[in-house]
Amino acid sequence: MFSKINQFLDSWGNSLWEAAIQTLQMTGISLAFSVLIGLPLGVLLVLTRPGARLGNHWLYQTLNVAINIIRSIPFIILLFFILPFTKLLVGTSIGIEGAIVPLVVYTAPYIARLMETALLEVDGGVLEAFEAMGISTGKIIWHVMLREARPSIALGLTIATIGLIGATAMAGLVGAGGLGDLAYRYGFLRYEVDVMYVTVILLIILVQGLQTLGNRIAARLKKD
Template sequence: MEVTSDQVIRAVYETIYMVSVSLVFATLIGLPLGILLVVTRKGHILENPLIFSILNPIINVLRSVPFIILLVAIIPLTRLIVGTSIGTTAAIVPLVIYSGPYMARLVENSLLEVNAGIIEAAEAMGATPLQIIFRFLIPETLGSIILSITTATIGLIGATAMAGAIGGGGIGDLAITYGYQRFSTVTIVATVVILVVLVQGIQSFGNVLARKIRRN
């Protein structure tokens, strides 16, 4: 039995749905965490060794867990949040937990690129820590943050493909069910092409947006 066009369209929709919702929550989690990792480190505007020493290892631990293992490990939490551990919506929970810390590290790296002289100048003008964050740090690195979000989005696409292994739906599920299990080379190739197109489209859009922001 060959896969139909309706199944392909549905799989693409499910992938976009998982990536979009997960990206929103991952950004809401990762952006503040990334900022905290920077401003609470030694010598920065809100130096706090306690907060930094707690956040840093937690993010390292979460980032070190392979996604396929994370999928299984947090099944009880997934059931608690969405009522089931199978399906497209259920896959969003591990996707967020997986991509949030990753996003935090990317944002942290972007913010660390800011020249210390800019922060010193802001402090000399009497800017508060919040003003330094939102009027200096983030605007200075917005283009880089956009590229970080782009990278995280591409990582999410790859993770949704793995989510198909436990019935998460999307392109990965289609590739496993109709491609691998039914030995359909055409389906495998088709799903790979779709993923490549998605990734290239997102990367190109992110590059263009970041370039425009940097020019402004």
């Protein structure tokens, strides 16, 4: 058994390592940009919704419709649909750089919606109390809304990260590589069943690890 494992690692070890690094790169970079875009969007959705402190019907509806439209497009279609925009923005539409833009466009609205849901769970009475004391909107957002919603935000980001990992599997269609692409090109197209099984196991371990970490972080934040 060990000889078979060693033989497999000799043949596929470098490819698996490279694919894993590519998946982590795409996930990490895309998640960072998606949070930078999605979190402010989520806050804006909460603040501008009808009846909110900065209620703005037109702005809220514009953001709401735009987010819903992007979220309704399957990633595989979005990937090719925005190829010209991707090339204009980063100078290429292939490789990891070419995959980052569609991954961010796909994930940022999803995070915005998750953040909106998390922030809406904050007790309205608490917000009204701080507003009555004349606390500025900026301080209420940072010190009250985001602080109170931290456990839900942590769980939301965990869900978004796992969804992002699934999207990276399709990013291989533009030459970005990754574990999903390795499983498809060699495990499926070339009938290398062992490669398919190992990549699936690695992805399961990665997802389970992220979910466990997210749950523990959320639990700790809830105690604080």
